[in-house]
């Protein structure tokens with residue numbers, strides 16, 4: 045069992061929570077639970093309900109979407125410092141992709157209902173969590189756009205206006 | 208560079224430190240300058256009428272000059288008119304500039320030949336004529352200084368330009384009138400010729416006041432029938448340029464121009480001008496400082512001999528910024544913006560001076576009369 | 592004070608004709624990935640043989656008579672033999688297709704080297720992060736060879752490489768050797784294939800996750816599609832790397848490569864002579880301007 049102090053230390057190392065004030069960090073550490081995922085473990089499946097938000101401490105997680113006729117297509121891999129299953133907190137909890145650990149991974153699990161309660165009860169806490177979440181989602185959105193641009197395609201105009 | 212206005216009467220020091228006298232050469236005596244120059248092996252290039260415009264081409268005698276003609280210019284407008292006198296240099300500037308001769312519109316820069324052991328590569332012997340440019344205006348001297356920096360001051364020197372430029376003799380003429388398109392006074396380039404010439408002429412009714420600025424110029428002057436200019440002639444000469452200076456009406460506000468343009472790369476005026484601009488590249492072809500070119504392959508029928516032909520190009524041509532299957536400046540807006548910001552802003556970073564000398568050619572030769580001074584003024588207007 | 596002889600501006604000393612190409616012959620061709628091959632070009636001209644020197648990041652103009660001339664970065668080790676040098680070329684259009692039809696022994700023209708180089712001296716004593724996308728790894732390979740040759744002069748070395756798909760990761764066969772000599776190689780692809788177990792996503796995500804570097808004492812070298820470089824620079828700054836230690840290599844249409852034809856202008860910069868390698872803080876203001 046990992047202590048609150050240890051969890052707190054780990055959270056401080058993560059980009060997501062590195063800049064949280066003490067108070068918020070402490071709350072988060074109290075809520076968090078460390079989980080280990082072996083390579084090959086399916087963390088959640090596309091379309092299923094999932095009530096846990098994760099922050100990746102170590103390891104690698106792949107996100108896959110099922111495309112009829114093509115099977116599971118790996119769309120993104122996540123690594124240390126990144127957030128997983130954001131829709132558990134801000135969506136209705138239905139997962140948009142399947143998450144599989146593709147290496148031994150240590151995740152910090154945050155139960156979504158409790159997080160929601162905390163955000164509701166303590167807007168200071170809620171502000172910091174939501175702000176980081178928005179920033180992380182914005183980064184992922186940009187990354188997804190870049191991926192969509194297919195920059196390495198054979199005749200990609202190498203111009204800077206394809207934004 | 209000294210920029211005082213009295214330069215015609217200014218006495219240039221000679222090799223012994225004595226002031227050089229300005230001379231008076233009567234028009235009939237001036238006619239012999241062609242023989243003098245030809246005798247020294249120069250090919251004389253000067254103003255001549257071709258297809259309703261005064262262009263620069265080889266001239267062999269006074270008869271080739273546009274005597275008694277002038278040009279009437281405005282935005283999108285240029286036409287020749289008779290003068291009521293017989294002035295030889297009584298016009299302003301035409302569609303040509305001296306870059307036609309210093310930086311030829313088309314030339315072979317390299318060749319390749321297939322031999323038994325593979326391709327061999329050469330740069331052709333370039334043996335250009337020794338040019339004497341007759342009738343170079345103050346703004347054109349400035350344009351030459353600009354192109355000198357482009358072609359000769361960087362880590363690589365353009366051999367063709369260098370060779371033509373080093374051999375050239377420059378006979379400048381002080382303007383006696385300005386066109387409504389001129390704005391040399393805003394750009395600090397004219398109408399007075401202050402440096403960069405071998406000889407400078409000021410045309411009076413019956414002859415020229417001539418000053419030499421170099422030994423080459425002195426030598427030529429010494430072979431013309433001349434006498435020291437009188438005080439009255441010097442006064443008249445000064446009045447000629449003074450009159451031209453006073454006629455310059457157009458203004459371009461160059462205050463902070465680089466920063467103003469760079470800070471306004473998304474100004475709505477670019478969209479506005481793009482509606483009017485035909486992207487025809489005329490302005491870059493007539494501009495005496497534009498230097499862009501591209502290289503094409505020209506093979507003989509057997510494909511065993513290939514010439515690399517360099518031709519003038521323009522940032523208004525669609526393919527100019529081609530890269531990776533796409534074109535970067537794929538809109539007229541972006542191409543006009545490139546042209547104007549290059550001329551007036553980035554040129555300063557690149558070469559330490561403006562790329563515009565205020566000659567007004569781009570205004571006169573624009574088929575739809577786009578006037579860069581107006582565009583700059585509009586960009587300077589605060590946007591709402 | 593004396594009167595000048597003529598108006599000719601005193602030009603710089605007599606410099607060689609920039610249009611003169613050297614004859615080179617293809618010593619070997621190695622296919623790297625689909626559509627990309629490395630050509631080892633040997634100097635035929637005795638005078639040029641053995642004297643050719645380049646710095647990592649510089650490029651040559653390769654000339655195929657009748658087809659045209661193109662800018663290609665040197666992808667070789669600058670410390671290797673000076674009588675030949677390798678270029679990694681992606682088949683794009685006319686000239687590169689013509690090159691693709693040539694055989695070892697065939698000749699072509701070469702002018703160069705041109706342009707600015709990666710700041711190898713700046714890397715000494717620092718962590719170095721190399722971010723490459725697609726063919727963008729080619730101009731960075733000479734930098735990698737240089738770093739690995741004097742490995743102890745540098746801090747932690749990371750290569751973050753993005754490609755379209757697993758099959759288009761350039762120089763994959765060299766990774767093991769690079770890793771062995773102290774360069775950590777991480778790869779990612781935009782489009783996964785069933786057999787791919789590596790990262791999926793754009794290369795900026797790898798930089799986002801990278802831990803083994805000290806942002807206050809790192810140099811980042813980046814080459815790839817312009818949009819990728821732009822976002823890499825944003826991410827790098829977000830990770831704390833100061834803009835003056837971020838370097839990118841730009842591409843533009845090039846005709847002359849020597850600052851005379853005007854084609855490669857990018858704002859006030861001539862990509863051929865002020866670049867292709869630029870320090871990010873000097874060009875940050877231009878990279879966001881569309882259609883510049």
Ligand SMILES: Cc1cc2nc3c(=O)[nH]c(=O)nc-3n(C[C@H](O)[C@H](O)[C@H](O)COP(=O)(O)OP(=O)(O)OC[C@H]3O[C@@H](n4cnc5c(N)ncnc54)[C@H](O)[C@@H]3O)c2cc1C
Pocket residue numbers: 529530531532650658659660661662663664665679680681682683684685686687688726729730841842843844845846867
């Ligand atoms: C500094 C620099 C370094 C480069 N390094 C490499 C490299 O290491 N490997 C590599 O594979 N590619 C590199 N490129 C890109 C390479 O120059 C183009 O892919 C190549 O010019 C395409 O020529 P093409 O005739 O096959 O294609 P086309 O699309 O048919 O091009 C037609 C013509 O456009 C002209 N052109 C001029 N500049 C460019 C340009 N930048 N891109 C495209 N066309 C251009 C050429 O005359 C070319 O022949 C580099 C470009 C630059 C500017």
Ligand code: SF4
Pocket residue numbers: 490493494495496550562563564565566567568569570579
């Ligand atoms: S931009 Fe126009 S006014 Fe200025 S030098 Fe060129 S042609 Fe003359």
Ligand code: SF4
Pocket residue numbers: 491496497498499520521522523545546547549550853856
């Ligand atoms: S980029 Fe355009 S404005 Fe600048 S020199 Fe070339 S043609 Fe003239």
Ligand code: FES
Pocket residue numbers: 844845846847848849850851852853854855856861862863864
């Ligand atoms: S390629 Fe000609 S100026 Fe840069």
